[in-house]
Amino acid sequence: MKSRPPDGGVKWGIGDRALALFAPRIAARRYAARISIDNLRRGYEAARRGRGTEGWRTTGASSDAEIAVAGAVLRDRMRDLVRNAPMAAAAVQVLVNNIVGAGIQPRAASKSKTRNARVDAAWEQFSAAADAFGHTDFHGLTALAVREMIEGGDVFAIRRPLRAGVAPVPLQIEIKEADHLDDGRLLLREDGTRIKQGIEYDTAGRRLAYYLFPDHPGDVSSMFSGNSASVRVPADMVAHMFERQRVQSRGVPWGTPALRAIRDLDDWQMAELVRKKTEACMVGVVIGADEDEQSMAPKVTTAGGEDVEQFEPGMIAYARGTKDIKFNEPSSTSGVREWTMTQLYAVSAGFRVPYPMMTGDWSQSNFSSSRVGMNEFRRMIEQVQWHIVIPMFCQPIWDWFCEAAWTAGLIDSPTIPVEWAPQRFESINPLQDAQTDLLEVQAGISSMPQVIAKRGYSPQAVVAEQAAFLALTDSYGLKFSSDLRTGTAQAASGTAKSATGTADPAGQGDGAGDSGPTPDGEAPAPGASDTSKT
Incomplete structure (x- = not known):
């Protein structure tokens, strides 16, 4: 006879009680192990064995x-x-x-x-x-x-x-x-x-x-x-x-998690296409046999009396001894788009690619949702770049190159440190992103080389090109509003502020500490004042 202890735990049988009399410590450990197993079974529904998971086959292989x-x-x-x-x-x-x-x-x-x-x-x-x-x-x-x-x-x-x-x-x-x-x-x-x-x-x-x-x-x-x-x-x-x-x-x-989904989707689309082609082949059948032809075997012929062995688009077949005609009515195709989109969502998830980018269908997205989705996708791409492609492919080849170039006498050391610059992502809102970069550099959160490298360019090459261009413009006596040496970039900054609706319409502010209301009656956003002066 088995009984349940007062705490409502696992069953306590006669053998357990007998063991407790002679070896209480062993009985206690045994009972504690049973409680742990029972808790695990109750805590993880996915680990249960029964009709709900009967077809779930798993393996513990490496x-x-x-x-x-x-x-x-x-x-x-x-x-x-x-x-x-x-x-x-x-x-x-x-x-x-x-x-x-x-x-x-x-x-x-x-x-x-x-x-x-x-x-x-x-x-x-x-x-x-x-x-x-x-x-x-x-x-x-x-x-x-x-x-x-x-x-x-x-x-x-x-x-x-x-x-x-x-x-x-x-x-x-x-x-x-x-x-x-x-x-x-x-x-x-x-x-x-x-x-x-x-x-x-x-x-x-x-x-x-x-x-x-x-x-x-x-x-x-x-x-x-x-x-x-x-x-x-x-x-x-x-x-x-x-x-x-x-x-x-x-x-x-x-794409391993999506292989079955893609295959099933292709098979379904092919089956649906064949069904539609078959329905389109037969326009109608002339039926209704005479009394004396009821015993004859069913037979379908063309208008010229030839036996029908294959269907063709727009075809009308004739049954022997006909008096009536029945036109084919193709079945409805409702729900095809919804089911296809559902399958494509599964495929895009299996490939870790946003659905709009894989299909080219942006009808279900707006600016905010697409930007949030792209940010998450870009995080995954950056992880792949910096954790897989660069350390496992690019860096070994760079090390091989340095050794080969040093052997050939082109460089003076077989080991040269390197910085990698993946291609920058295209900005969804270029003006807003450029203003954010500018504010981060001015606040000291980022450096100018970091901002340049983020765009896929070499800071040294950009500085050298800029210096050469400024020297050329100086030789012709030209001045541009983008020349940061003289602080004349204020005009360009004012133009950008006008585009965002935060510029001083009367032109009376000095651009350094102007915190008055905007034309819309709202206070300017933090950092929206002219910070291009030094």
Whole structure:
């Protein structure tokens, strides 16, 4: 007989009571464990087992074990959808456009301006000829690598040193897809080193080498070239870029959560299109057989008496012994747009791309909602740039470049610090954003180099260009309102204030401390006064 204790907890049976008489401590621990299990079951509904979760199949495998089984299939299906599904192709292109854009530009950041100028000049030479196949420059390689990472899960950049004299900087970069990795190679050595999914690790888990196929395994020519065996490539010759969603060694395609949704949407649209075409083929059927033809087999013919074997648009079929005609009535298509939009919302969420950017449909957005959505999307893009693309792809290539340029005698050190400047995001409200930048610089929250770098430009290059332009205008005796040396930028600031409705209409304020009411009778916004004077 079992009973329930006074506190209303788990059941307390005869065996428990007997154990409590001889070993109370063990009985107490046993009872406490039962209470903990019961609390967990009550606290996490998703962990319950029953009819509601009967079809929920999960696994406790590691991320590497799951990727080893499903990685190749996911890559193949993702690439198939990018080739054939418009939404998948658009989502990938939006991600590449925002992550890379025109390029992620490096700038040497040593303490010597002369050294920085020399390093930047050498980088320009290397960037123009960085592609080992000669198709594009470094920024084009970055865009290709990011696309491969999104479609295939990961990508490999291979360091290709050149002989002296072949190029100004004896270095080129080769991009290899994820399929080049021999992920079937597994080995556990006696010294503790191991090979897992084609990647060799030391005893501490650091990468020692990659086993890569010289030719793509799916290329027909590789079957006859004799390069079907993988080759060991040291880890310092490879830059492996992928997104880490768990503690894992390889990545998966970004659109993996949306693959089923895209496939189902395409199948549904195709089925709906076929149904509409079928309905449009048959305009009507002449029916109503005579009494003497009731026993004859049903037969449908054209007006000329030929048997109907396939339907064509605008067709009218005749049944044998007809006296009446019935016209086809196509079914309603209500709800198609709503259902399609719902599926596209799921697809955009799976790709982490805003719905309007993926579909081009901004009808459901206004200025405020689109700006909030873009801000969140840009945070994700910046995280990818600074946590994945720059440290896993751009920085290794910069280190290779510095070593190669130093070996060639172009720079005086094999290690040069660098600053990376991703392409700036286009402003949704340029005037407001420019005023915000100006106020932040004047308040000391930001520096002018930071504001310039945020726009994707080099502060040193902008200052040098500005100085050269001012020297040119001075030689012609020209003065512009944007010349900050003489404080004449006040006129430009006043023009900007007029555009926002905060300028002094009578022109009586001195612009420094004027806190009177605006023409609309409202007090000016903080910082709206003329702060361009020094």
